[in-house]
Amino acid sequence: xxxxxxxxxxxxxxxxxTSMAQAELTANIxxxxxxxxxxxxxxxxxxxxxxxxxxxxxxxxxxxxxxxNIDWGNGxxxxxxxxxxxxxxIGDLGYDIGLIxxxxxxxxxxxxxxxxxxxxxxxxxLEAGLAYTLDGDADSDAAFSDGDIYYYLSAGFEVVETxxxxxTVGHYDFDTSKAFGDVDYTHGQIDVTKSAGxxxxxTMTVSKAQEESGSDDTKFVVSWAKSF
Numbered sequence: 001x002x003x004x005x006x007x008x009x010x011x012x013x014x015x016x017x018t019s020m021a022q023a024e025l026t027a028n029i030x031x032x033x034x035x036x037x038x039x040x041x042x043x044x045x046x047x048x049x050x051x052x053x054x055x056x057x058x059x060x061x062x063x064x065x066x067x068x069n070i071d072w073g074n075g076x077x078x079x080x081x082x083x084x085x086x087x088x089x090i091g092d093l094g095y096d097i098g099l100i101x102x103x104x105x106x107x108x109x110x111x112x113x114x115x116x117x118x119x120x121x122x123x124x125x126l127e128a129g130l131a132y133t134l135d136g137d138a139d140s141d142a143a144f145s146d147g148d149i150y151y152y153l154s155a156g157f158e159v160v161e162t163x164x165x166x167x168t169v170g171h172y173d174f175d176t177s178k179a180f181g182d183v184d185y186t187h188g189q190i191d192v193t194k195s196a197g198x199x200x201x202x203t204m205t206v207s208k209a210q211e212e213s214g215s216d217d218t219k220f221v222v223s224w225a226k227s228f
Contacts, residue, residue, distance in 0.1 A: 023057045028066075030225035035068055038150060038170055039187025039209030041219070042079065044071045052081075060088035062098075070104075077106035085118070094122040096129075111137040114144045128153045133175075143183055147175030162195040172213075185212035200226030 034041055035048035052066030063084040070077045085098020097119055104112040114136030120129030133148040152170035159165055171186045187209030194202045205221040
């Protein structure tokens with residue numbers, strides 16, 4: 001109940017007094033055999049458990065937070081994301097403008113936090129977008145400091161009832177110094193999802209990225225997620 005009250009208070013700051021009928025609070029939990037983010041494993045190819053809370057207003061404004069365990073090779077850690085933005089549709093065209101802050105509170109992950117601006121547009125089964133790193137705690141000549149740009153194009157279809165398939169191609173363009181080396185990479189991913197109603201959604205993923213991502217191995221991942 002306290003979390004719901006806090007969400008309503010945030011909405012009031014953005015939009016003025018609103019009724020509960022105009023806003024929605026949801027939560028989500030998930031588990032995966034490998035936490036992949038833009039083609040790169042965040043858990044050393046090990047499993048992850050995640051969860052989050054989202055608040056959305058009928059006008060299109062939204063706020064949320066999400067957390068997961070991570071392991072970049074320097075011990076187990078935690079990622080906590082905070083985000084907000086505005087999403088809406090004009091006919092078949094959809095758009096989303098938002099900010100997301102990636103926070104890593106665990107010892108050993110100092111200077112890893114960074115802030116992104118995200119822009120995306122969709123038309124029917126297609127979606128394209130980019131994310132731009134506005135600021136980061138890393139050194140200015142390293143990745144995830146500022147100026148990095150991630151582009152992606154994706155498509156998704158419902159094959160038959162309760163079954164869907166999606167594909168994504170993305171590219172990371174890092175604004176790093178020559179001394180740091182070329183770490184730009186491209187990745188591709190295919191997802192097949194089975195909706196099981198009250199039991200959540202089960203997704204099977206095949207992903208491959210260039211070696212600069214940290215690994216060019218083909219990755220096979222099984223995930224489960226549920227919203228309520």
